Amino acid sequence: MDTNDAPVTLVAGGAGFIGSHLCQALLERGEHVVCLDNLQTSRATNVDDLIGHPRFTFVKADVIEKLPATVTALTRRITRVYNLACAASPPHYQADPEHTMLTCVVGTDHLLRLAEQSGARFLLTSTSEVYGDPEVHPQREDYRGAVSCTGPRACYDEGKRAAEAMALDFARLGRADVRVARIFNTYGPRMHPDDGRVVSNFICQALTGDTITVYGDGSQTRSFCYVSDLVDGLIRLMDSETVGSEPVNLGNPNEMTVSDLVTRIVALTGTTAQVDYHPLPVDDPRRRKPDITRAQTMLGWAPLVPLEEGLSRTCTWFAQELRQADRMPLLSVAAE
């Protein structure tokens, strides 16, 4: 870390899929970035390209613990805190549900207190999972959701709902200037190949020629936002002086079925892999589509990257990853 007095942006969870793209974008804007990550489900390789950047510092730490001295020493300089710290895919967040809940609640509390002490603006990355398996479609921010608070997804869904509650209380009490993003399905390079998400699963299976596994009958819908669009939304939300602390949906309203996604990825990769159908996991949402009126109106934001282009870039990245991991893909990427 340089020793000058320049303002510092803290990105908790900055080595994760979205976090690493955010760090990169913030550096490109000229910000001084401290990336805090426990590397539990994120990967140091995600920020390999940033290590050595004069305005980038990586600190390995877990937000459920007391924040490390390297961070608290910067309290006076920290002007922005992005909290992306949490395992975000079911197999990862369910591996240690107690840790997931504490990351959401205790981690968010530690970072809110840091923001309070710093006078920094705090942005919580919440999730479309706060809507659960929604009965209202598309989902607006004022929809209260249909979340099972006792099911196997609750450690994450309820953890994030609790984190929102805490953030809004800090805002109401004037303890911190708060922003809350509810992130819908996002995809792109640096997704974890083992995170069990449909985009990464299908692409990896297609590239390696493995059977493509669809959970459910494929008729459930998702709306996929390319990561650069999402990062742009997060930065606009953090920058906004007018949006306030109420949550803002960030996602792509371009809804499609999971089957349609398979078809596109099959076409893009030219794979001859079989498609197998498995039972839907407990509490898996049937439909998901953000209403982004608030983000459009308040932030002037909308996703720009077309699905074909995003998927193509993602396939290219996964092909390279699989090659580097010595898991030679059977197929190269058709498009590009």
Added chain:
Amino acid sequence: MDTNDAPVTLVAGGAGFIGSHLCQALLERGEHVVCLDNLQTSRATNVDDLIGHPRFTFVKADVIEKLPATVTALTRRITRVYNLACAASPPHYQADPEHTMLTCVVGTDHLLRLAEQSGARFLLTSTSEVYGDPEVHPQREDYRGAVSCTGPRACYDEGKRAAEAMALDFARLGRADVRVARIFNTYGPRMHPDDGRVVSNFICQALTGDTITVYGDGSQTRSFCYVSDLVDGLIRLMDSETVGSEPVNLGNPNEMTVSDLVTRIVALTGTTAQVDYHPLPVDDPRRRKPDITRAQTMLGWAPLVPLEEGLSRTCTWFAQELRQADRMPLLSVAAE
């Protein structure tokens, strides 16, 4: 605490309104009871009568902190943990929302870990607030609720939902034998006179001749369960070998409007106090009524104390309290 090897029951929040009645009932059953309480919104006077009992120990501590050595020293002997620790009325839990959330999440985590280490059965007292302002009536346990996770009640509602999520995860992973009670409106002696609840508010106002303040137009409904019935339900739930870890509603399905409650208390106290109507607070539930089929079927439990009798006992107690507090009531209790 005696030095023998008898099993110990820990009651966190045992000096509160419901907790103190529970401690008393457990002592009457012959149990050794350790009452843990931070006395934040509960009162030491609630357990005055129990102090000195050979099987009762009071420990002042806050569950959000590491559990005190006096408790952990008993780990081997603890066979049951009741978690009632949390401020439970809006003015109390909203006074320090961060502490409320941490009590629900970190406090529950500490007590679940104690139960895990002890091999004790753990009972979480959750709340009808997990249903929020319900759109389904009456509320069954599988109803997912309509909770605002960003509103001023969220620190408690979402805190309890998060606590349920944690408890169920401990159960699913075989870390603890878990019971979850969702408690609906409960009333009786030792309610806090300043907790802003309708029963205590109306009775205190009626007894002192103050104006009776109704929030809303009085048409919103509640279902009031007398505290001895509720305590009986909690003990049955803890005792049950068959009910499992899924939540169980405990409350009285005898629904009435707030206006009707006022009428009964006016009749009971013979007060001439005026009734004033004020705007309904944010997110105040319009209707609340438990479906107690599960408790009836699985625990053989149903409330027994008629409202007139319960209100009469409660009025008597408040009259005595107000007298002792040197706030001489203008009226005595008509019935009894």
